[in-house]
Amino acid sequence: MSKIVKITKEAAEFLNKIEELSGEKITSCIQCGICSSSCPMVNEMDLMPSQIMSMTILGQKEEILESKSIWICASCFNCKVRCPRELDLAKVAEALRQVVLRTATDKININDIPEDEIMELPQIAIVAACRRLTN
Amino acid sequence: MVEKKSQKIGVYVCHCGGNISEVIDVKKVAAEAKKISDVIISVDFPHMCSELGQQMVINDAKEKGLDKVVIAACSPQFQGPTFAKDLEKAGLSPYVLEMANIREQAAWPHYDNHEKATEKAIDLTKMAIEKARKDDPLEKGELKIGNRVLVVGAGIAGIQSALDLADAGFKVTLVEKDPSIGGKMAQLSRTFPTEDCATCILSPKMAAAGDHPNIDLKTYAELQDISGFLGNFSVKIKHKPKYVYEEKCVSCGLCEEKCPVNITSTFDEGLSKTKSIHLPFDYAVPYKYYIEADSCLRLIHGGDTCGLCQKVCPKDAIDFNMVDTYEEIKVDTIIVATGFDIFDAKEKPEYGFGKLKGVINGMQMERIIVKIAEGVILKELGKKIAFIQCIGSRDKQIGRPYCSRVCCMYAIKQANLIKKMDPTRDVYIFYIDIRAFGKGYEEYYNTAQENGVKFIRGKVSELIEDPDTGKVIVKAEDTLNRQMIEGEFDTVSLSVGVGPNEGTQSIVEMLKLAKSADGFIQEAHPKFKPVDTLIPGVFLAGMAQGPKDIPDTVSQASGAAARAIALMNQGKYYYDPLFAFIEKDKCNGCELCIPSCPYDAISMRDGKAEVNHVICKGCGVCISYCPENAIDMNLYSNEQLLVEVKNAVADKGDEPRILIFADDMTSYRMIDSVGTAKMSYTANSRVIRTPASGRVTPELILRAFYYGADAILIAEPEEISSPYKTSFKEMMKNYNKTLSIMKEVGIEEERLLALPFVTVMLVKFVNTVNGLNNLANKLGPIPKDKREKLVENLKERLFGVRNE
Numbered sequence: 058m059s060k061i062v063k064i065t066k067e068a069a070e071f072l073n074k075i076e077e078l079s080g081e082k083i084t085s086c087i088q089c090g091i092c093s094s095s096c097p098m099v100n101e102m103d104l105m106p107s108q109i110m111s112m113t114i115l116g117q118k119e120e121i122l123e124s125k126s127i128w129i130c131a132s133c134f135n136c137k138v139r140c141p142r143e144l145d146l147a148k149v150a151e152a153l154r155q156v157v158l159r160t161a162t163d164k165i166n167i168n169d170i171p172e173d174e175i176m177e178l179p180q181i182a183i184v185a186a187c188r189r190l191t192n
Numbered sequence: 193m194v195e196k197k198s199q200k201i202g203v204y205v206c207h208c209g210g211n212i213s214e215v216i217d218v219k220k221v222a223a224e225a226k227k228i229s230d231v232i233i234s235v236d237f238p239h240m241c242s243e244l245g246q247q248m249v250i251n252d253a254k255e256k257g258l259d260k261v262v263i264a265a266c267s268p269q270f271q272g273p274t275f276a277k278d279l280e281k282a283g284l285s286p287y288v289l290e291m292a293n294i295r296e297q298a299a300w301p302h303y304d305n306h307e308k309a310t311e312k313a314i315d316l317t318k319m320a321i322e323k324a325r326k327d328d329p330l331e332k333g334e335l336k337i338g339n340r341v342l343v344v345g346a347g348i349a350g351i352q353s354a355l356d357l358a359d360a361g362f363k364v365t366l367v368e369k370d371p372s373i374g375g376k377m378a379q380l381s382r383t384f385p386t387e388d389c390a391t392c393i394l395s396p397k398m399a400a401a402g403d404h405p406n407i408d409l410k411t412y413a414e415l416q417d418i419s420g421f422l423g424n425f426s427v428k429i430k431h432k433p434k435y436v437y438e439e440k441c442v443s444c445g446l447c448e449e450k451c452p453v454n455i456t457s458t459f460d461e462g463l464s465k466t467k468s469i470h471l472p473f474d475y476a477v478p479y480k481y482y483i484e485a486d487s488c489l490r491l492i493h494g495g496d497t498c499g500l501c502q503k504v505c506p507k508d509a510i511d512f513n514m515v516d517t518y519e520e521i522k523v524d525t526i527i528v529a530t531g532f533d534i535f536d537a538k539e540k541p542e543y544g545f546g547k548l549k550g551v552i553n554g555m556q557m558e559r560i561i562v563k564i565a566e567g568v569i570l571k572e573l574g575k576k577i578a579f580i581q582c583i584g585s586r587d588k589q590i591g592r593p594y595c596s597r598v599c600c601m602y603a604i605k606q607a608n609l610i611k612k613m614d615p616t617r618d619v620y621i622f623y624i625d626i627r628a629f630g631k632g633y634e635e636y637y638n639t640a641q642e643n644g645v646k647f648i649r650g651k652v653s654e655l656i657e658d659p660d661t662g663k664v665i666v667k668a669e670d671t672l673n674r675q676m677i678e679g680e681f682d683t684v685s686l687s688v689g690v691g692p693n694e695g696t697q698s699i700v701e702m703l704k705l706a707k708s709a710d711g712f713i714q715e716a717h718p719k720f721k722p723v724d725t726l727i728p729g730v731f732l733a734g735m736a737q738g739p740k741d742i743p744d745t746v747s748q749a750s751g752a753a754a755r756a757i758a759l760m761n762q763g764k765y766y767y768d769p770l771f772a773f774i775e776k777d778k779c780n781g782c783e784l785c786i787p788s789c790p791y792d793a794i795s796m797r798d799g800k801a802e803v804n805h806v807i808c809k810g811c812g813v814c815i816s817y818c819p820e821n822a823i824d825m826n827l828y829s830n831e832q833l834l835v836e837v838k839n840a841v842a843d844k845g846d847e848p849r850i851l852i853f854a855d856d857m858t859s860y861r862m863i864d865s866v867g868t869a870k871m872s873y874t875a876n877s878r879v880i881r882t883p884a885s886g887r888v889t890p891e892l893i894l895r896a897f898y899y900g901a902d903a904i905l906i907a908e909p910e911e912i913s914s915p916y917k918t919s920f921k922e923m924m925k926n927y928n929k930t931l932s933i934m935k936e937v938g939i940e941e942e943r944l945l946a947l948p949f950v951t952v953m954l955v956k957f958v959n960t961v962n963g964l965n966n967l968a969n970k971l972g973p974i975p976k977d978k979r980e981k982l983v984e985n986l987k988e989r990l991f992g993v994r995n996e
Binding site for chain 1: 542582586587588589624625649650651652653654667668669670671674676
């Protein structure tokens with residue numbers, strides 16, 4: 058069964074929010090797909106960069122924010138230098154990450170991790186995890 | 193300015209069948225106008241543009257001896273030309289007519305406020321009367337034109353124009369930079385969508401152009417300089433040496449046989465070899481040999497080196513001592529058909545053009561296909577072939593955001609042709625969008641699909657060579673299925689776009705033509721003057737004006753020829769006397785105005801500046817450069833604009849008054865459209881029509897404030913759509929200069945606004961004017977002492993020169 062994407066007011070607001078945060082005019086994307094084919098990480102992504110662009114235009118907030126792609130983006134700027142509309146997709150990804158981060162949810166609680174595991178883990182990994190996954 | 197002491201002015205107020213009279217008290221307008229001195233007739237009439245109305249004007253002008261006529265009716269853009277003709281019929285100058293635009297500027301936009309609309313109509317009529325009082329009875333300019341045409345570039349566009357003109361009996365000089373005519377079309381295989389062989393349809397035209405008694409063909413020649421104007425262009429042409437006497441050469445080919453130097457053929461796009469002495473191509477016109485100087489041993493080393501060709505030539509046609517020669521010709525009109533260049537795919541290094549063996553461009557593909565038909569294999573195409581679209585088109589990264597219009601169709605054609613030659617080939621086209629817009633094009637696209645060409649929607653990111661197989665690896669997103677695809681191809685053809693070439697660039701500089709944002713030559717009007725330029729007598733044909741396919745190029749070329757014929761056939765050219773002039777007694781010869789003219793119309797004679805009336809376009813930017821106020825112009829004189837401004841703000845009452853300077857070509861039409869759309873904006877606004885925004889001098893703005901304006905909008909065309917090249921830039925200079933003086937005096941800078949518009953920005957205009965009105969209401973009126981301070985010592989402030 059095909060999925061139906063509802064066109065709603067919230068959807069438009071989501072697009073405006075991402076355009077504001079990224080400073081990029083996402084609606085000028087022509088869906089040529091060169092970002093996806095230039096992306097060195099595309100094989101690891103669940104949504105391709107071009108898909109993120111078109112889904113942002115439609116305001117498919119949940120799917121995008123739950124996707125791994127925005128965290129996989131390495132900000133290598135390959136897409137940016139090749140985009141025929143000069144869009145900076147790394148900025149768009151950063152804006153999407155910001156939206157997630159600003160919900161200020163703690164994905165991990167340091168106290169829940171067993172002490173012996175903490176002793177095993179590299180310190181830098183713990184710090185990085187706290188930075189990324191906690192408020 | 194010749195102002196008669198006592199004049200007879202006739203004022204006619206039109207009802208426009210209710211359009212005006214339902215909103216405006218036309219009787220009151222006529223009565224108010226009657227009170228003004230010298231107005232001997234002031235009447236209202238239901239339809240001024242009707243036979244009766246027009247006859248009334250003609251009769252009054254004749255019988256009562258009117259000097260000036262003011263018609264308060266629609267926009268001068270609308271019925272202005274009708275009444276101007278009436279004045280000519282009555283024996284008056286067409287330039288003593290003024291139209292008060294009380295329909296588009298009062299009745300329509302202020303339909304909701306009859307009282308204010310009437311007040312505005314009275315003001316507009318007064319402004320027109322006062323302007324008319326200072327109208328000179330000018331005559332139309334007249335220029336003699338002969339029948340000589342220069343066609344620059346002998347591709348299909350130039351050839352078509354030249355043939356049309358020559359057939360109509362005009363004398364054509366056809367100049368081509370290459371040794372043969374034919375241009376890019378000569379290199380092509382077949383033409384879409386009919387698949388006729390390009391050579392077969394082009395060569396008869398080339399031959400016709402070569403033989404035509406009215407066409408003087410100059411190949412291997414370049415333009416050095418063009419000066420003068422319509423009816424009197426003088427053109428300097430440089431002839432590059434071919435080292436072969438055309439009249440002696442019989443094209444026997446002995447020289448080529450003996451020549452020891454192999455070079456790559458530019459005609460075959462570097463895919464084949466030819467000799468240093470060679471024919472341009474197989475069906476060249478003229479069909480004569482020439483030597484490419486930079487490869488010939490004799491021409492490089494001199495002395496007695498080589499010289500084999502000269503020794504074997506039975507006709508003694510070769511001469512190594514030939515040099516550049518120059519000639520100067522006179523022509524009446526010019527057709528620019530300088531063509532285009534294909535995009536150099538090396539600018540996009542990720543596609544490996546020039547490095548990877550399997551990667552070619554679209555033009556090379558053309559040559560390969562042509563040669564296959566002749567039984568020559570320039571390059572093995574293999575079984576798997578990919579076309580990549582939009583290389584050098586629709587790409588902001590390389591400054592080419594436009595669509596090249598031909599690549600989709602030529603790639604489809606090439607795919608069709610190679611598939612037909614060998615149906616076992618697997619052919620893919622990677623595209624962003626297929627633009628099959630022309631007659632029969634969509635059907636041709638369908639043919640390709642039926643032939644089994646596979647279309648993948650996605651732009652390829654980069655091309656890599658498989659080091660083992662030497663094949664080219666293509667990776668792209670299949671955007672319709674949201675998946676990545678990858679494949680190995682024997683040949684990848686880059687469908688390169690088109691761009692302006694060097695020849696176009698140099699002729700733009702020589703003729704001072706305007707360029708559009710994409711770098712091609714700007715036409716005079718994108719809809720109604722598509723083959724004209726703003727330079728009278730200069731027309732455009734083919735790709736020099738923008739990307740187009742062969743049918744469009746040929747139509748445009750015939751159009752340009754027809755436009756040139758229409759001009760030359762009359763033998764005379766009439767033009768509006770819209771030009772600047774110098775008041776000699778005021779000019780002190782400082783030469784400041786000379787560099788300000790974007791058209792080089794001003795020169796010095798006997799220590800005084802002088803404007804060439806034919807070259808001058810009447811933009812008026814020079815006027816603000818003159819510290820002595822010695823420059824003035826017809827139709828929009830300093831005095832006229834000042835008196836209009838004064839009357840526009842004089843009886844403003846308690847309300848603030850918003851003044852709008854609108855340029856004739858764009859903003860004035862836009863304001864008309866606002867009226868036509870009945871979009872309401874504040875009625876305490878008045879519009880002053882100017883030829884271009886650069887005509888609005890700082891002095892004019894400051895005096896407007898002095899007379900009583902509370903806020904001013906300078907509405908100007910967007911820089912790229914402005915017909916006048918430097919008007920926008922000069923406007924901004926004047927604007928900033930004025931702002932600094934306002935700051936000095938302590939007047940709020942927000943009161944002066946300069947904004948770019950295009951004719952469709954109706955809402956933006958309404959919002960801007962209403963915004964200015966709110967602002968003026970909030971700030972309150974400008975105190976009298978500050979207004980006076982604004983115009984003190986103007987000369988010193990504007991030019992750093994002390995008043996004497």
